[in-house]
Amino acid sequence: MLRFTADLSPATRSFVEDILAAYPDHEGYLVKSFRDRSRSTSRLAEQTAGLIGRLHAGDHRRLVEGYLWICRMVMEEELHFRREGSYRNSSFAEVNASVYQNKADMVLYMDGLLATEVLWSQHARCMDFYVNTFVPKLPTGFRHLEIGPGHGLLLYYTAIAAACGSLEAWDISPASLELTAECLARLGAPKAVELRAGNVFEEAVDRAAEFDSVTLSEVVEHLEDPLRALRNIHGLLAADGLLYVNVPVNAPAVDHIFQLKSPSEAVALVEAAGFTVDETLCAPVAGYSLTRALKADASISVAIVARRGPGRP
Amino acid sequence: MNREQVLEQLTGVLREVFDNDDLVARPELTARDVAEWDSLNHIRLIVSVEKAFRIKFKTSEVSGFANIAEMAEAVVAHLAGRAP
Numbered sequence: 325m326l327r328f329t330a331d332l333s334p335a336t337r338s339f340v341e342d343i344l345a346a347y348p349d350h351e352g353y354l355v356k357s358f359r360d361r362s363r364s365t366s367r368l369a370e371q372t373a374g375l376i377g378r379l380h381a382g383d384h385r386r387l388v389e390g391y392l393w394i395c396r397m398v399m400e401e402e403l404h405f406r407r408e409g410s411y412r413n414s415s416f417a418e419v420n421a422s423v424y425q426n427k428a429d430m431v432l433y434m435d436g437l438l439a440t441e442v443l444w445s446q447h448a449r450c451m452d453f454y455v456n457t458f459v460p461k462l463p464t465g466f467r468h469l470e471i472g473p474g475h476g477l478l479l480y481y482t483a484i485a486a487a488c489g490s491l492e493a494w495d496i497s498p499a500s501l502e503l504t505a506e507c508l509a510r511l512g513a514p515k516a517v518e519l520r521a522g523n524v525f526e527e528a529v530d531r532a533a534e535f536d537s538v539t540l541s542e543v544v545e546h547l548e549d550p551l552r553a554l555r556n557i558h559g560l561l562a563a564d565g566l567l568y569v570n571v572p573v574n575a576p577a578v579d580h581i582f583q584l585k586s587p588s589e590a591v592a593l594v595e596a597a598g599f600t601v602d603e604t605l606c607a608p609v610a611g612y613s614l615t616r617a618l619k620a621d622a623s624i625s626v627a628i629v630a631r632r633g634p635g636r637p
Numbered sequence: 638m639n640r641e642q643v644l645e646q647l648t649g650v651l652r653e654v655f656d657n658d659d660l661v662a663r664p665e666l667t668a669r670d671v672a673e674w675d676s677l678n679h680i681r682l683i684v685s686v687e688k689a690f691r692i693k694f695k696t697s698e699v700s701g702f703a704n705i706a707e708m709a710e711a712v713v714a715h716l717a718g719r720a721p
């Protein structure tokens with residue numbers, strides 16, 4: 325039987341085949357996830373698959389294990405979410421102790437999340453939007469901050485932009501910071517990155533207007549008070565600074581404690597913090613159109629480019 | 638409720654969850670026969686069945702049905718108060 329993988333680009337195909345060897349029942353989902361991708365998204369996913377190969381010297385075992393972990397975790401949380409209508413956890417302190425400070429699980433989690441940047445259409449589309457829409461908007465010599473870099477891939481894609489001046493990143497999880505450092509070192513990021521262990525709420529004081537860009541990708545849903553975090557970030561940005569936010573709605577996970585129910589709620593949250601939203605991408609989970617995802621409360625990744633200042637005239 | 642009645646009601650649930658009005662809850666139907674029936678949608682199906690019949694599957698049942706017949710039999714058992 326000719327598998328759908330025959331049509332994939334080489335690095336993507338090699339990765340998908342290793343995933344399917346460990347998780348054959350996943351084929352139906354992946355068929356949908358790779359169907360109808362734009363050329364730009366497919367090309368970026370191929371680049372990401374190549375980077376994943378370089379990161380682990382062509383050995384996918386660690387990422388396969390992480391991916392199986394994340395799929396199992398999401399299924400368990402999805403069952404709770406569909407039954408109860410809400411995420412299982414709501415306390416940052418609990419999730420911090422059980423997830424962010426739990427090195428073994430955090431490595432599996434971030435490895436799995438990295439794998440989803442190729443395998444899940446909604447994540448591949450957001451990464452494409454980040455690399456090809458957000459980063460090219462940043463000015464020459466831009467000073468960048470990422471909060472919650474996790475596996476480090478977005479930071480790497482930012483560091484290789486020719487216009488990039490300096491980079492800093494904060495993460496609450498020591499395991500995440502190690503993975504970020506490992507990613508940047510192994511892939512040979514051309515710029516040094518200042519990595520700090522810390523919580524967005526504590527680090528964001530006394531740093532007024534120090535950055536031209538801030539990335540907050542898959543972090544809002546982990547915060548008890550995202551509006552306060554976004555207001556702090558507003559203060560970190562220079563007058564014409566840009567923000568990239570990616571937040572999934574109706575997307576249960578073990579460490580998601582803040583639930584948004586629709587893309588418009590995500591946009592309203594960013595606006596309430598004082599930003600002007602320039603562009604939004606809504607990427608539903610594989611197999612769903614946006615209309616159907618909205619109707620079924622299925623998960624949708626919402627990627628937003630916003631500016632600190634007022635909108636362009 | 639007997640198996641036939643459960644199957645009839647399951648047809649409506651399948652159609653709603655997979656957004657496909659051609660589906661019929663035949664006993665031998667499996668996930669492989671329905672393109673939309675992937676691992677994630679399986680969870681939606683399970684919870685929609687639970688809500689439709691006001692039952693709660695055990696964790697071991699959630700991923701344990703080989704086909705619709707097994708799911709229907711489990712529903713009948715739950716409704717009769719003799720869950721496996």
Ligand SMILES: C[S@@+](CC[C@H](N)C(=O)[O-])C[C@H]1O[C@@H](n2cnc3c(N)ncnc32)[C@H](O)[C@@H]1O
Binds near residue numbers: 437475496524540
């Ligand atoms: C789901 S990962 C996102 C990784 C990556 N940015 C991406 O988009 O794939 C969330 C990251 O945010 C970090 N994080 C969660 N809460 C945080 C907080 N209050 N302050 C700083 N980092 C936080 C976690 O440790 C983790 O590394």
